[in-house]
Amino acid sequence: MTPIGRLAPSPTGAQHVGNARTYLVAWLMTRSHNGVVRLRIEDIDSPRIKAGAAEQAAEDLHWLGLDWDGVPVTQTDRLPLYEAALEQLKRQERVYPCTCTRSDIAAAASAPHIGQEGPPYPGTCAHRTVADALSLVADGKPFAWRFRVTESPTFTDLYAGEQHIDLEILGGDFVVWKSAGTPAYQLAVVVDDAEMGITEVVRGDDLIPSTPRQLLLYRALGLTPPVFAHVPLVVGEDGRRLAKRHGDTRLSTLRESGVTAETLVGLLAWSCGWVEEAQPIRARELLPLFRLSVIPSRPFVLTAETLRRIEN
Ligand code: GLU
Ligand code: ZN
Secondary structure, three states: OOOEEEEOOOOOOOOEHHHHHHHHHHHHHHHOOOOEEEEEEOOOOHHHOOOOHHHHHHHHHHHHOOOOOOOOEEHHHOHHHHHHHHHHHHHOOOEEEEOOOHHHHHHHOOOOOOEOOEOOOOOOOOOOOOOHHHHHHHOOOOOEEEEOOOOOOOEEEOOOEEEOOOHHHHOOOEEEEOOOOOEOHHHHHHHHHHHOOOOEEEEEHHHOOHHHHHHHHHHHHOOOOOEEEEEOOEEOOOOOEOOHHHOOOEHHHHHHOOOOHHHHHHHHHHHOOOOOOOOOOOHHHHOOOOOHHHOOOOOEEOOHHHHHHHHO
16 A cells, blocks of 8 residues: 655744654655655634745745645635534534633633643533534524544554553543634544545654544544654753744745755754764655654754754
8 A cells, every 4th residue: 555644734834943854754754665745734723824834834845855746735725525524523413512712611620630732621511412503603602613522542653652641631522613613623634634545644742632532533534544653843952842932943044044955854864863963965865764763752952052053
């Protein structure tokens, strides 16, 4: 079977060194097995989408030496697909309308288990049925659709091994359709990965808590899940996920300041343990050197010193 992988940038901002490392791993994983790579622009999170960021992301990927097959897929062109999936969940009563606001949820939650995604949903609206949505619509009350979480599936990550998130910290019933009338990430990503025939998903390990939820959606929708490989992120010297406070690590900025793709790819390849030294190298030259298992399990710390070094 030909593996089918994907690069899935969110055009909510510029792509930075951290994103580049994950894309490089994803591309090498699929291409090193002569697989098909698809590009998907994850632009359903509309308030946060920046104009031109999708084109910029494609340009950044090209600059890195990563390519893809076929035409890119854009989530905002695919709303009917997500709507059909929501309808399917409604027919099964797997979802219910939720009128809670963020502050309602924060107020109802007891402090102990605040996960990465904020306080767990306390189940305030779980007594509702799908039919209750009609009266909410009639009353002009905005609501989201939440998926009923019954268990937390265990999965075997190709990189990180056996993964299990306790049901209590998974965060409870989650939103699949926002009150703004758009699909939530969890639903869109499952519908897309299934529809595009994706067989392997390589992404940052910050998304591990999303995977059990996505597996529940695959099951509920009768779809076959891909295999997952969640890889460590790039962090700053303070150990926190790469962000503005760590300096400007946007790929477009590095490019403008004269950093070559080969220099950056060399640094990333070294950080992944595929080469002994951070020497300039092209992405495709890494194809025979790629090994998922040798990527260090600690996040890669991008120091200000390293950043300065590649800029010179
Ligand atoms: N669009 C997401 C991101 O850029 C990736 C989601 C995924 O790989 O499932 O973080
Ligand atoms: Zn609610």
